[in-house]
Amino acid sequence: MTAPDAIGREALAHVDALYDHARRLTGNDPDAEELVQEAYARALAGAHTYVAGNLKAWLFTILRNTFIDLHHRGRAKPVLGELDVLDGADERELFRDDLELDRLRRLVAEDIEAALGSLSVDARAIILLDVEGFSETEVAAMLGCAVGTVKSRLSRARVLLREKLKDYAR
Numbered sequence: 144m145t146a147p148d149a150i151g152r153e154a155l156a157h158v159d160a161l162y163d164h165a166r167r168l169t170g171n172d173p174d175a176e177e178l179v180q181e182a183y184a185r186a187l188a189g190a191h192t193y194v195a196g197n198l199k200a201w202l203f204t205i206l207r208n209t210f211i212d213l214h215h216r217g218r219a220k221p222v223l224g225e226l227d228v229l230d231g232a233d234e235r236e237l238f239r240d241d242l243e244l245d246r247l248r249r250l251v252a253e254d255i256e257a258a259l260g261s262l263s264v265d266a267r268a269i270i271l272l273d274v275e276g277f278s279e280t281e282v283a284a285m286l287g288c289a290v291g292t293v294k295s296r297l298s299r300a301r302v303l304l305r306e307k308l309k310d311y312a313r
Contacts, residue, residue, distance in 0.1 A: 150190045150198070154183065157199050160275060161206055167271050168210050170260055178213060182206040200277060204285040207268060214264070258307035266300035273297055 161182065165175035182205045186193075193201060259267050272282045279297070283290045 150193055151183075151187055153198055154186060154202055157202050158183075160199070161202060164203065164271055164275060165206060165210070167256075167259060168264070168268065178206065178210055181213065182209045185209060197281060200281045200285060203272065203275070203277070207285060210264075254308065258304055261307060262300065262303055265296070266303055269293065269296050270300050270304060 158179065162175060162179050165178040165182075166172065169175045169178055182202065185208075186202055186205050189205070259270065262270070269282065269286075272285065277285070279290050279293045282297075283293045286293065
């Protein structure tokens, strides 16, 4: 067991990763902000149940469960057909002297976001957890299923994503 204030300080190191994940799950900034705030509130409220280990995985599990809870209540509505244009893309310095490369990067990013957004919530979540760098064992613990189930779901989700992005393959 760990004190809530200690977990709170450590948890702040993961806020950007959690927000990015929430943004991709919800498809918009306001719902992502609400989701992250609610996940942190739940994490602090449940800090007494945290057993030292992978804090990031624990937070992602809470975020996922919070998303499911809010989604079932209709408060967080993921956009399944398309996602917003990437926020902050103009603020990045992506080769200022090469406008064409910048435009192409945005188009590719938008296509990837749209492809992810068109996947089911479960497929999108497992892809994003994989991209976040969690092992299959960690993902299985987060989702409450067997590692073999994670492997098969991840494989199917990758096939679906690959199909949606096939125009980029040679």
